[in-house]
Amino acid sequence: xxxxxxxxxxxxxxxxxxxxxxxxxxxxxxxxxxxxxxxxxxxxxxxxxxxxxxxxxxxxxxxxxxxxxxxxxxxxxxxxxxxxxxxxxxxxxxxxxxxxxxxxxxxxxxxxxxxxxxxxxxxxxxxxxxxxxxxxxxxxxxxxxxxxxxxxxxxxxxxxxxxxxxxxxxxxxxxxxxxxxxxxxxxxxxxxxxxxxxxxxxxxxxxxxxxxxxxxxxxxxxxxxxxxxxxxxxxxxxxxxxxxxxxxxxxxxxxxxxxxxxxxxxxxxxxxxxxxxxxxxxxxxxxxxxxxxxxxxxxxxxxxxxxxxxxxxxxxxxxxxxxxxxxxxxx
Amino acid sequence: xxxxxxxxxxxxxxxxxxxxxxxxxxxxxxxxxxxxxxxxxxxxxxxxxxxxxxxxxxxxxxxxxxxxxxxxxxxxxxxxxxxxxxxxxxxxxxxxxxxxxxxxxxxxxxxxxxxxxxxxxxxxxxxxxxxxxxxxxxxxxxxxxxxxxxxxxxxxxxxxxxxxxxxxxxxxxxxxxxxxxxxxxxxxxxxxxxxxxxxxxxxxxxxxxxxxxxxxxxxxxxxxxxxxxxxxxxxxxxxxxxxxxxxxxxxxxxxxxxx
Numbered sequence: 001x002x003x004x005x006x007x008x009x010x011x012x013x014x015x016x017x018x019x020x021x022x023x024x025x026x027x028x029x030x031x032x033x034x035x036x037x038x039x040x041x042x043x044x045x046x047x048x049x050x051x052x053x054x055x056x057x058x059x060x061x062x063x064x065x066x067x068x069x070x071x072x073x074x075x076x077x078x079x080x081x082x083x084x085x086x087x088x089x090x091x092x093x094x095x096x097x098x099x100x101x102x103x104x105x106x107x108x109x110x111x112x113x114x115x116x117x118x119x120x121x122x123x124x125x126x127x128x129x130x131x132x133x134x135x136x137x138x139x140x141x142x143x144x145x146x147x148x149x150x151x152x153x154x155x156x157x158x159x160x161x162x163x164x165x166x167x168x169x170x171x172x173x174x175x176x177x178x179x180x181x182x183x184x185x186x187x188x189x190x191x192x193x194x195x196x197x198x199x200x201x202x203x204x205x206x207x208x209x210x211x212x213x214x215x216x217x218x219x220x221x222x223x224x225x226x227x228x229x230x231x232x233x234x235x236x237x238x239x240x241x242x243x244x245x246x247x248x249x250x251x252x253x254x255x256x257x258x259x260x261x262x263x264x265x266x267x268x269x270x271x272x273x274x275x276x277x278x279x280x281x282x283x284x285x286x287x288x289x290x291x292x293x294x295x296x297x298x299x300x301x302x303x304x305x306x307x308x309x310x311x312x313x314x315x316x317x318x319x320x321x322x323x324x325x326x327x328x329x330x331x
Numbered sequence: 332x333x334x335x336x337x338x339x340x341x342x343x344x345x346x347x348x349x350x351x352x353x354x355x356x357x358x359x360x361x362x363x364x365x366x367x368x369x370x371x372x373x374x375x376x377x378x379x380x381x382x383x384x385x386x387x388x389x390x391x392x393x394x395x396x397x398x399x400x401x402x403x404x405x406x407x408x409x410x411x412x413x414x415x416x417x418x419x420x421x422x423x424x425x426x427x428x429x430x431x432x433x434x435x436x437x438x439x440x441x442x443x444x445x446x447x448x449x450x451x452x453x454x455x456x457x458x459x460x461x462x463x464x465x466x467x468x469x470x471x472x473x474x475x476x477x478x479x480x481x482x483x484x485x486x487x488x489x490x491x492x493x494x495x496x497x498x499x500x501x502x503x504x505x506x507x508x509x510x511x512x513x514x515x516x517x518x519x520x521x522x523x524x525x526x527x528x529x530x531x532x533x534x535x536x537x538x539x540x541x542x543x544x545x546x547x548x549x550x551x552x553x554x555x556x557x558x559x560x561x562x563x564x565x566x567x568x569x570x571x572x573x574x575x576x577x578x579x580x581x582x583x584x585x586x587x588x589x590x
Binding site: 122123190192193195196197198199200201202203206210211214215321322323 | 390422427
């Protein structure tokens with residue numbers, strides 16, 4: 001590849017040269033295009049590698065430091081306040097319980113809101129306003145959401161530091177993102193699909209339910225996975241809502257009003273992420289560092305497992321609803 | 332407007348002074364057309380001349396578009412369907428539509444066809460099986476797909492997908508089939524295949540087809556209407572319209588002077 005000493009300038013001058021010696025100019029132009037193509041490819045590869053290195057480094061660091069601390073007793077026993085050897089048993093359950101509750105509340109609402117916005121809402125200032133509000137909300141710092149949750153659920157409604165306060169706060173935190181991403185997934189289903197349904201004498205709702213949603217399912221599953229990861233790893237929004245204490249859980253206690261009943265929504269429930277924050281910022285246990293490391297490793301492993309589980313569930317569901325067609329093409 | 336109306340006893344569909352407005356844009360002006368039963372009528376004209384707009388009035392699809400106003404009468408089997416209390420869902424079961432780009436649902440071949448009938452109340456498995464087979468046979472697709480009814484429809488070729496869309500429309504046993512440039516996204520071989528299919532289907536259905544392809548109109552249509560700037564310029568038997576156009580605008584268009 002030989003580059004000319006002075007590369008030909010495009011536009012006006014270039015046109016002149018073309019008429020004079022078309023062949024030479026074409027070669028020079030191709031050479032230039034090829035060179036910039038190579039440069040661009042190299043730059044993109046470097047950027048991608050940087051991201052990979054950071055990611056692998058981070059995850060590797062967390063796992064390397066933490067996995068050693070993971071043991072059956074660490075995963076099942078209750079945390080200690082003053083001496084070493086505490087576990088994170090209740091925190092694991094609390095995190096999962098809060099995640100499930102939050103998703104149970106936020107996914108139906110998020111789905112409903114995004115269906116309304118995407119399919120039914122008229123295109124006017126009001127809906128534009130709602131969209132802007134959602135975008136602003138989705139970038140709200142989680143500590144602000146947490147303080148809002150504390151004022152409303154913990155203090156105003158008198159629910160105290162509780163699972164339900166935490167779950168509702170996380171819903172507030174989670175909904176904007178969920179609505180935005182699901183709306184995008186629905187909007188990316190070609191309008192020709194809706195037309196096809198309507199032309200067969202189906203109502204808007206039937207078309208929505210049986211044509212648009214199944215087609216958008218992979219996108220919807222992705223958005224739920226993304227938001228679940230955020231919820232599972234969230235600490236700031238929970239510190240003042242679900243609280244920083246994890247009462248020991250008694251699995252034989254099914255009295256929903258008892259403090260040790262796992263499913264009691266009115267009990268305080270420190271989660272894994274909050275535990276990491278607490279133990280490394282104000283914890284006084286001697287092995288705090290190791291506990292935080294082990295908890296962080298577990299957090300990552302659980303998110304990964306949840307991700308894989310949801311993906312295979314989504315793929316299965318999508319296959320049942322669309323005969324494996326969403327990855328195909330139309331037209 | 333030079334017109335050669337269809338015989339009165341064979342009218343399947345008829346429009347009277349049909350006008351369509353998108354906000355202030357008068358997209359269709361006083362269209363008076365009569366479509367005879369068991370005939371293919373082609374609507375030709377340059378892009379943006381109102382032929383697709385007209386077609387989408389016939390099954391009330393334009394009602395889905397905000398700020399679209401449809402005025403005038405659309406007579407289906409003698410009754411005006413362009414009324415506020417008309418059941419659009421019922422109308423669309425009787426007047427099927429096939430679109431420009433094949434748009435099979437993201438479902439299996441079987442479900443593409445069985446889905447709408449199932450929603451409309453057919454629950455019996457044997458009846459649905461029978462319906463799927465007969466529709467696919469009618470659309471000349473059965474032989475190609477009978478062994479893989481449970482696989483996704485999106486793996487079919489473009490021509491097969493479009494025939495599936497035709498089968499899907501036929502499964503509702505409509506009286507009229509509206510086709511909006513059904514071959515414009517297909518290769519010549521698939522196009523010829525669909526054309527011969529439509530000619531066969533003529534015995535059972537009334538068809539209205541929008542086409543950009545003048546040869547196609549010539550090959551398959553019994554009657555042809557020429558649209559220009561939202562107006563029906565001329566409507567006549569295809570042979571007459573192509574060989575002895577009355578209006579100079581028609582002859583100009585046919586000889587390729589514009590459009």
